[in-house]
Amino acid sequence: xxxxxxxxxxxxxxxxxxxxxxxxxxxxxxxxxxxxxxxxxxxxxxxxxxxxxxxxxxxxxxxxxxxxxxxxxxxxxxxxxxxxxxxxxxxxxxxxxxxxxxxxxxxxxxxxxxxxxxxxxxxxxxxxxxxxxxxxxxxxxxxxxxxxxxxxxxxxxxxxxxxxxxxxxxxxxxxxxxxxxxxxxxxxxxxxxxxxxxxxxxxxxxxxxxxxxxxxxxxxxxxxxxxxxxxxxxxxxxxx
Numbered sequence: 081x082x083x084x085x086x087x088x089x090x091x092x093x094x095x096x097x098x099x100x101x102x103x104x105x106x107x108x109x110x111x112x113x114x115x116x117x118x119x120x121x122x123x124x125x126x127x128x129x130x131x132x133x134x135x136x137x138x139x140x141x142x143x144x145x146x147x148x149x150x151x152x153x154x155x156x157x158x159x160x161x162x163x164x165x166x167x168x169x170x171x172x173x174x175x176x177x178x179x180x181x182x183x184x185x186x187x188x189x190x191x192x193x194x195x196x197x198x199x200x201x202x203x204x205x206x207x208x209x210x211x212x213x214x215x216x217x218x219x220x221x222x223x224x225x226x227x228x229x230x231x232x233x234x235x236x237x238x239x240x241x242x243x244x245x246x247x248x249x250x251x252x253x254x255x256x257x258x259x260x261x262x263x264x265x266x267x268x269x270x271x272x273x274x275x276x277x278x279x280x281x282x283x284x285x286x287x288x289x290x291x292x293x294x295x296x297x298x299x300x301x302x303x304x305x306x307x308x309x310x311x312x313x314x315x316x317x318x319x320x
Contacts, residue, residue, distance in 0.1 A: 082116055082118045083116065083117045083191065083192065083193065083238070083239075083242060084120065084164055084166065084168075084192070084194070085117060085119050085195075085196065085235055086121075086122060086163075086193070086194070086195045087119065087120070087121045087198060087228075087231050088124050088153070088160065088197045089123065089198040089200075089226075089231075090123065090124050090125055090148075090198075090200055090226075091226065091228055094228045094229075095119070095121035095228070096121070098120070099112050099119045103235055103236060103239075107236075107240045107245060108235065108236045108240070110245055111239035112239075114244060114245060116242040116243070117235075117238075117242060120160075122156060122160050124148075124156045125152065126156070127151075127155040128149075128151070129155075130152075134149075135148055135152045135153075136148050137149055139202060143202075144202070146201040147205055148199060148200060148201060148204040148205060150208035150211075153197065153204060153208050154208050154211065157170070157195065157197070160195065161195065164193060166192045167192070168193040168195035169188065169191045169193065169195065170195050170197065170212055170213070171194060171197065171215050171217055172197045172199065172204070172212075172216045172227075173198055173217055173219070173230040173231055173234070174203065174216050174227065175222070175223055176216060176218065177216030177218040178215070178216060178217055178218065179217075179218055179220075180218065180219045180233070182237075182266065183266070184217070185234075185237040186241060188234070189241040189242060194238070196227075196234065196235075197212075197214060198226055198230070198231050199227045200225070201226075255269060256268045256269040260304055265305070265315075265317075267304040267315065268304060268307045268308045268311060268312055268315070269304065269307075270299075270301075270303035271307070273285070273288060277289070
């Protein structure tokens with residue numbers, strides 16, 4: 081049974097056609113075509129009780145912007161969750177959330193169903209967030225116009241980990257941030273090379289031409305550690 085991913089949004093046109101162009105090509109597109117993942121976008125406006133189908137209003141206390149109201153979000157979540165008997169892992173895309181890491185992506189890839197709530201404007205009324213108790217996720221320390229693009233990033237990251245999606249499942253194990261070595265360190269990827277052997281005076285490291293798979297594996301692991309020390313030392317334990 082495919083992983084079902086519901087996206088609740090006030091901008092369903094960003095997910096039309098389904099899947100949207102950003103998720104219809106390359107590996108995410110392969111995941112959809114193979115039936116490994118199903119993406120369904122639902123318009124929160126459809127559940128607004130306001131005659132104009134409004135989903136937002138001015139914030140109490142004043143200030144700029146608009147805040148998404150409790151009722152449309154609450155009713156949309158209830159209605160969409162009732163469409164499938166599998167319990168959904170609720171996720172709210174928000175800059176205030178837990179940073180999205182490869183470890184978290186791996187965790188989410190084992191869920192049977194995800195329900196992604198894409199906030200907009202100044203955010204969502206805190207009371208409905210507290211009642212829904214979603215996992216709050218941020219894709220970075222910057223502000224987007226809404227959670228839709230963040231939802232697509234999360235879908236892409238999860239889809240490529242689903243069984244049978246990649247031609248070689250070992251590809252995941254060699255990606256940046258995937259566990260490496262006996263210590264299970266989450267490291268950056270190593271440098272990669274292809275033909276020709278020499279280009280503009282630069283040559284491919286000799287070890288990669290040796291045919292010795294053990295030496296190649298050792299070189300790649302050490303290069304991952306070196307690159308991580310140089311570029312992302314925050315990923316390494318203090319003793320590394």
